[in-house]
Amino acid sequence: MFNLFKKKQNEVELPKVAPMELWEERSYMHVLSDSVDTEDITDAKERIKAIDEVNLIEFNQKDDKSGNIILEYKGEEYGIGFYFGDFVFDSLYSLQKQKIHDEDFKKIEKKTKSFIIYMKFNKNYFDSYHLQLKLITAFFPDTLAVIDESAEKLLSGRWVKLAADSKVAPSADSIFTVQAVYDDKTKKVWFHTHGICRTGFSEFELLDIGQDNANDLYYLINTVANRVLYQNEAIDDYMFLGEFVDGNMIVATTLPWNEAVCKYPKDILGGAADRECSHNTNSRVIFLYLTEDDANNKRYTKPSEVEDRLINNPLYYYSNEQTENMKFMARDRFGLLKEAVSNNHDYTALIKIGLPTTDEEGNIDYENLEHIWFELKEFNEDGFRAVLTQNPYRVPSMKEGDEGEYTICDVTDWIVYTDDMRIEPNTAYLL
Structure with a gap:
């Protein structure tokens, strides 16, 4: 009868999943500025009221200058808390960092105090994230830098102001980071994200990745995270991500981390032993289905087992939502490109334009555009003149070297090349 209490021979005891931390359930950001040093939030309430589409319901502040806010933004109600705390510069070294201007970083080094603002994201996490940045600049127009604790990222104050x-x-990909832990002995890499839990989805991971292939495999985890966030849809069974070079589909699925690690050697980097104090809450490990039969029978392929295929120029799809976001951001910040190139003649720029395509019968399709790069030649009164840099696939009337005039309404992305870096719409604060 005692055999009833023995474990089944093939039963595996799964590691325990811990409850999420506060900075995973909510979005925590730490603000650095000169006004933070003096705890000066004079007129913050009035500046918050002035934010477009904000209806301030309550603004409560205690004697220690901590407090809370209740407001409506785009029809959704939010509760926000804030307080002042100590800041230790050494903590920045563990963070992923945006490019910070040298003069700004020298000021950051001297800071000893931060302003912490935290909130729970609503169902539209893009609006929630945007609102938090708007509130930061309303509290402190002189924001120098922001530590996004939930994503473990240091944000330039200039980027925060531009985004707000x-x-x-x-x-x-502003909402999350992809971090890499390297094992120099085994030459393996453990990728994992931070910042996604606050959106209501899990974090994502890749295990046992070869160090030499890490740069290529980064695009797999980044694509999964972007697709989930833009489509606002978890990977229940599987998700089509793109195509291998041979035309076969890249199909991703995930397992909770505590189930996933049991499919790898016990001593693997990112295994249960590495999760006793962290990375043990709401996170899922990415696997692949190589065939439809694999998907039907839950046969999981580790990405590490097909690294040769994942580094051989796979084609990852952009969702419509991601393409739209890129397009509107490029147009919203096009003036910064124009000003930078006009004032710095050594700068060059590429502009991506959406061209109407032609079907097999010769009909022009204005809905399905081919997005292709042009080299900027000059600005004119209505827009700009640019030269096509490659032959289009589905626009037979055009070829590489063709020159034409276009407007900002044609723009879907852009790049500015300075003397020492490339700058895109999301990093336009560097111009």
Whole structure:
């Protein structure tokens, strides 16, 4: 009878999943500025009231200058808390960092105090994230930098102001980071995200990735995270991500981390032993289905087992939502490109334009555009003149080297090349 209490021979005891931390359930950001040093939030209430589409319901503040806010933004109600706390510069070294201007970083090094603002994201997490940035600049127009604790990222204050002032919410990959842990002995990499839990979805991971292939495999986890956020849809069974070079589909699925690690060697980087104190809450590991039969029978392929295919120029799809976000951001910040190139003649720029395509019968399709790069030649009164840099696939009337005039309404993306970097719409604060 005691055999009833013995574990089944093939039963595996799964590691325990821990409850989420506060900074995973909510979005926590720490603000650095000169006004933070003096705890000066004079007129913050009035500046918050002035934010477009904000209806301030309550603004409560205690003697220690901590407090809470209740407001409506775009028809949704939010509760926001805030307080002042100590800041230790050494903590920045563990964070992923945006490009910070040298003069700004020297000021950051001297900061000893931060302003913490935290909130729970609503169902539209893009609006929620955008609102938090708007509130930060309302509290502190002189914001120098922001530590996004939930995403473990250091944000430039210049980027925060640009994003807050934009009509378009920041891109999905502003909400999360992809971190890489390296094992120099095994030459393996463990990828994992931070910042996604606050949206209501899980974090994502890749295990046992070869160090030499890490740059290529990064695009797999980044694509999964972007697709989930833009489509607002978890991976229940599987998700089509793109195509291998041989034309076969890249199909992703996920398992909770505590189930996934049991499919790998016990001593793997990112295994149960590495999760006793962290990375043990709401996170899922990415696997692939190589065939329809695999999907029907839950046969999981580790990405590490097909690295050779994942580094051989796979084609990852952009969702319509991601393309739209890129397009509107490029147009919203096109003036910064124009000003930078006009004032710096050594700068060059590429502009991506959506061209109407032609079907097999010769009919022009204005809905399905081919997005292709042009080299900027000059600006004119109505827009700009640019030269096509490659032959289109589905626009037979045009070829590489063709020159034409276009307007901002044709723009879907752009790149500015300076003397030492490339700048895109999301990093236009560097111009």
